[in-house]
Amino acid sequence: MFWYDHGMGGWGWIAMSLSMVLLVALAIAGVALLLRSADRLSSSPARPPAAPSAKQVLADRFARGEIDEEEYEQRLTVLRAHGPGHGRTGPGET
CATH class of the missing domain: 1.20.5 (Single alpha-helices involved in coiled-coils or other helix-helix interfaces)
Known part of the structure; x- marks a missing residue:
């Protein structure tokens, strides 16, 4: 069957x-x-990395040889004189 x-x-x-x-x-x-x-x-960060400060960007440019020591010192003096929060004014601003 x-x-x-x-x-x-x-x-x-x-x-x-x-x-x-x-x-x-x-x-x-x-x-x-x-x-x-x-x-x-x-492995992903909780927040994006912070942008480098103006002094850090200036130091990086000096380290890469984009600017010489004299220009580095001049720009660093300007940054220190104006302090944080004082940036360039945009178009139409005084």
């Missing part, structure tokens, strides 16, 4: 094997994406 046609044929074994490989690949990809997103969240 039930002795024949109850086993899987060739295509059944192929389909089962491919589906198991696909399932394992999807599980590995899911774990990899989860770990990657967790790493990205833990």
